Amino acid sequence: MNDYVMDIFSIINKTVLVTGASKGIGEAISLGCQAAGANIVCLARSPRPNSPKLANSYIQCDIEDSLIYEEIIKDVIKKFGSIDSLINVAAISLPPNQENEHERFSKTLNVNLNAVFKCCDITSRFMSFGGSILNISSIGGIQGFPNNPGYVASKGGLRMLTKALAIDLKEKGIRVNCLMPGYIKTDMTKASYDNLRTRSRRLDRMIIKRWGKPEDLVGAAIFFVSNASSYITGTDLIIDGGWTAKGL
Numbered sequence: 001m002n003d004y005v006m007d008i009f010s011i012i013n014k015t016v017l018v019t020g021a022s023k024g025i026g027e028a029i030s031l032g033c034q035a036a037g038a039n040i041v042c043l044a045r046s047p048r049p050n051s052p053k054l055a056n057s058y059i060q061c062d063i064e065d066s067l068i069y070e071e072i073i074k075d076v077i078k079k080f081g082s083i084d085s086l087i088n089v090a091a092i093s094l095p096p097n098q099e100n101e102h103e104r105f106s107k108t109l110n111v112n113l114n115a116v117f118k119c120c121d122i123t124s125r126f127m128s129f130g131g132s133i134l135n136i137s138s139i140g141g142i143q144g145f146p147n148n149p150g151y152v153a154s155k156g157g158l159r160m161l162t163k164a165l166a167i168d169l170k171e172k173g174i175r176v177n178c179l180m181p182g183y184i185k186t187d188m189t190k191a192s193y194d195n196l197r198t199r200s201r202r203l204d205r206m207i208i209k210r211w212g213k214p215e216d217l218v219g220a221a222i223f224f225v226s227n228a229s230s231y232i233t234g235t236d237l238i239i240d241g242g243w244t245a246k247g248l
């Protein structure tokens with residue numbers, strides 16, 4: 001590969017902050033960015049990340065706590081001098097709550113949409129010109145799914161928040177995009193994966209005949225952090241093995 005191509009895809013020495021990095025997709029993206037030479041900062045609520053490789057880059061943080069989040073951002077600036085990219089992976093998918101479905105809906109919106117907006121807003125004040133924000137939405141942000149209206153609404157909202165912020169942050173030179181994963185095998189989808197019937201029903205609609213792995217998101221995440229995507233903003237990239245493309 002020649003120097004020009006190597007250069008546009010490089011994220012060496014870029015400072016990349018990943019929320020929801022203790023496990024699953026956030027862990028895979030953090031490890032991928034670390035391997036590609038970025039300075040990574042990993043956040044989640046657990047005291048420690050699952051991967052020991054992320055231990056030195058990990059800070060315990062609930063993204064619902066904006067004051068703590070802002071303090072962390074200021075510390076990151078002190079340590080690295082700038083933030084080039086924010087990757088919003090953190091989200092929840094709560095089980096049904098027969099007693100109080102309203103509470104489930106509100107909690108989901110608070111973490112998956114309100115807190116993510118605040119992370120974007122706070123971080124963008126400190127980001128360098130030419131920075132990139134990448135939100136992890138879901139195919140639930142473009143199609144309806146049963147039994148979890150808060151999750152679907154939050155992911156649809158996040159997809160549109162991405163487009164709104166792409167406009168609002170253009171003056172700061174910040175691009176905002178989102179990834180829309182399909183069925184990826186993580187703790188979040190463990191119940192449907194462990195149930196053979198739901199696992200194979202989801203598989204039936206995939207063109208690429210396997211459930212996704214968290215690593216399937218890594219290449220796209222690096223692309224959106226890198227200068228190779230410098231003319232792309234306000235867009236969403238579906239990574240679902242063809243699930244949403246398939247009719248029959």
Ligand SMILES: NC(=O)c1ccc[n+]([C@@H]2O[C@H](COP(=O)([O-])OP(=O)(O)OC[C@H]3O[C@@H](n4cnc5c(N)ncnc54)[C@H](OP(=O)(O)O)[C@@H]3O)[C@@H](O)[C@H]2O)c1
Nearest residue numbers: 020022023024025044045046062063090091138184186188
């Ligand atoms: N798996 C899929 O099939 C799929 C499909 C479409 C979209 N997605 C999206 O992809 C992203 C990652 O999902 P995943 O499957 O990797 O789920 P996961 O394994 O449950 O991971 C979720 C991550 O978010 C963190 N988190 C949750 N609430 C948080 C909070 N308030 N503050 C900080 N961190 C928080 C969790 O860590 P702690 O518990 O340590 O805080 C964990 O690191 C989510 O946005 C999800 O909606 C997943």
